[in-house]
Amino acid sequence: MPPIPGSGLAKGLAVTLRTMTKKTVTAQYPDTQPELPPRSRGVIGLFEENCTVCMLCARECPDWCIYIDSHKETVPPAAPGGRERSRNVLDRFAIDFSLCMYCGICIEVCPFDALFWSPEFEYAETDIHELTHERDKLREWMWTVPEPPALDPGAEEPKEIAAARKTADKLAAQQAQEAQQAQQAPQTPQSEEGGTS
Numbered sequence: 001m002p003p004i005p006g007s008g009l010a011k012g013l014a015v016t017l018r019t020m021t022k023k024t025v026t027a028q029y030p031d032t033q034p035e036l037p038p039r040s041r042g043v044i045g046l047f048e049e050n051c052t053v054c055m056l057c058a059r060e061c062p063d064w065c066i067y068i069d070s071h072k073e074t075v076p077p078a079a080p081g082g083r084e085r086s087r088n089v090l091d092r093f094a095i096d097f098s099l100c101m102y103c104g105i106c107i108e109v110c111p112f113d114a115l116f117w118s119p120e121f122e123y124a125e126t127d128i129h130e131l132t133h134e135r136d137k138l139r140e141w142m143w144t145v146p147e148p149p150a151l152d153p154g155a156e157e158p159k160e161i162a163a164a165r166k167t168a169d170k171l172a173a174q175q176a177q178e179a180q181q182a183q184q185a186p187q188t189p190q191s192e193e194g195g196t197s
């Protein structure tokens with residue numbers, strides 16, 4: 001059946017009329033902050049203590065916008081007779097957000113959970129050089145990273161939390177045992193002073 005002439009125009013006008021009768025909702029940004037979804041990709045925060053300078057994030061970044069500098073440091077042996085070890089010490093960790101395309105590959109490949117998404121998105125600058133955030137600035141973004149969602153009730157406890165709880169329980173038992181031994185230790189009798197007449 002051939003289309004009726006002008007049916008496309010009538011459909012378009014019907015959409016326009018329906019839209020005209022609805023109330024418009026305008027978010028008054030920046031007076032009213034938007035409600036962002038929990039997994040928003042705003043800016044990347046660095047948890048520096050977890051970074052081992054493995055360079056995976058910089059190697060996997062398709063934009064090459066992560067800059068890392070480090071040096072090796074010798075660590076003395078943990079036990080007598082042990083050998084010295086060397087470890088990488090982070091000197092510089094910077095992300096150039098003028099190049100970053102917010103793909104999240106660096107966060108996914110980090111094996112030590114040193115990079116996190118923050119929902120903060122208001123970090124525009126008038127100078128493009130200011131969009132290169134050094135590690136101090138990246139550390140500040142960590143305060144804005146939301147807590148991870150709660151685990152399912154039937155989920156297995158993460159191995160990190162289980163190991164930390166086991167260590168804490170062992171330490172508490174050791175401290176309780178030391179306190180009990182201190183109470184049971186025989187107290188030295190004080191010599192009585194006195195003379196005979």
